[in-house]
Amino acid sequence: MPRNPLPLTTLVILILIGSMWVSPETARGQMLFSRGDCNTDGVRNIADVVHGLGILFSGAGPANCADACDVNDDGGNDISDPIYMLGNLFSGGPNPPLPDDCGPDPTADTLDCLSGPASCPPPVEDCSNGVDDDGDLDVDCADSDCQGDPACAPPASFVVDIYPIISDQCVFCHGPPSNFANLDLSLEAGNDPYARLINVPSIECSSYVLVEPDVAGSSWLWRKISGTHVEAAVGAGCDPADAGTQMPLGPFCCLEQETIDLFEQWINEGANP
Numbered sequence: 001m002p003r004n005p006l007p008l009t010t011l012v013i014l015i016l017i018g019s020m021w022v023s024p025e026t027a028r029g030q031m032l033f034s035r036g037d038c039n040t041d042g043v044r045n046i047a048d049v050v051h052g053l054g055i056l057f058s059g060a061g062p063a064n065c066a067d068a069c070d071v072n073d074d075g076g077n078d079i080s081d082p083i084y085m086l087g088n089l090f091s092g093g094p095n096p097p098l099p100d101d102c103g104p105d106p107t108a109d110t111l112d113c114l115s116g117p118a119s120c121p122p123p124v125e126d127c128s129n130g131v132d133d134d135g136d137l138d139v140d141c142a143d144s145d146c147q148g149d150p151a152c153a154p155p156a157s158f159v160v161d162i163y164p165i166i167s168d169q170c171v172f173c174h175g176p177p178s179n180f181a182n183l184d185l186s187l188e189a190g191n192d193p194y195a196r197l198i199n200v201p202s203i204e205c206s207s208y209v210l211v212e213p214d215v216a217g218s219s220w221l222w223r224k225i226s227g228t229h230v231e232a233a234v235g236a237g238c239d240p241a242d243a244g245t246q247m248p249l250g251p252f253c254c255l256e257q258e259t260i261d262l263f264e265q266w267i268n269e270g271a272n273p
């Protein structure tokens with residue numbers, strides 16, 4: 001009577017070897033993985049089959065990445081997974097479903113990765129997509145990784161961000177005694193520079209207000225510091241001869257682009273006090 005060919009014996013041996021290879025790690029959320037790379041070593045080969053069988057039949061679990069061991073992506077870890085992998089490796093069977101190279105799981109299931117494969121880049125938190133990308137349970141700006149990310153910066157404020165610039169670069173002309181263009185931006189005698197700007201019509205082009213919250217392009221002050229005031233005047237039907245010069249006037253012109261952009265940001269964020 002012919003002896004049973006190799007596979008079964010091989011599998012049993014492989015199961016035994018596989019059972020020695022597992023190192024569980026701290027629980028974390030969804031990681032990037034490659035489906036079929038059950039032992040998370042970065043390649044798909046017979047060692048993954050061995051590892052999967054070890055977990056199923058020799059108490060070698062838990063899997064580092066149960067998602068990676070769910071070779072057929074049916075949402076569970078069972079014998080059909082190593083069989084699928086064997087079919088793919090040795091009998092021309094189909095490739096496992098995606099991800100095939102360090103991706104998130106595209107299908108919802110209860111499986112997860114305890115640790116991502118060392119060969120996959122660590123997942124990075126996207127600070128503005130409402131998703132816990134790196135699986136540390138902190139979403140977007142609540143994640144310490146997002147500290148310093150522009151998306152998480154508090155909105156610009158007049159008092160904190162804008163007025164120091166005005167005080168330094170504008171008030172020596174736009175304050176007593178000159179108050180050029182009748183624009184007093186000083187804090188003298190109870191003057192309120194914020195109130196002096198918000199929704200107050202420009203004297204140079206009255207179709208514009210000095211600051212229109214949310215719309216830098218409709219704000220004469222921003223037009224004047226960015227040097228786009230003449231075209232704005234023409235577009236609004238004002239006499240360009242009345243539009244004057246870019247601010248700060250003459251030899252004091254102009255603000256750094258970064259500073260001009262900060263004014264733009266402040267206005268577009270709602271011109272917060």
Ligand code: HEC
Pocket residue numbers: 165166169170171172173174180181183201202203204205210220221224225243244245246247248249250252255
């Ligand atoms: C050296 C003096 C001087 C400085 C500094 C200066 N301005 Fe002016 N500003 C003027 C004069 C003069 C006018 C009117 C003539 C003109 O527009 O060229 C004017 C006009 C304006 C107007 C138009 C007001 C309106 O109602 O239409 C705005 C807005 C303005 N300045 C903003 C600023 C800001 C913001 C700064 C600082 C970043 C600044 N200016 C710095 C002298 C100055």
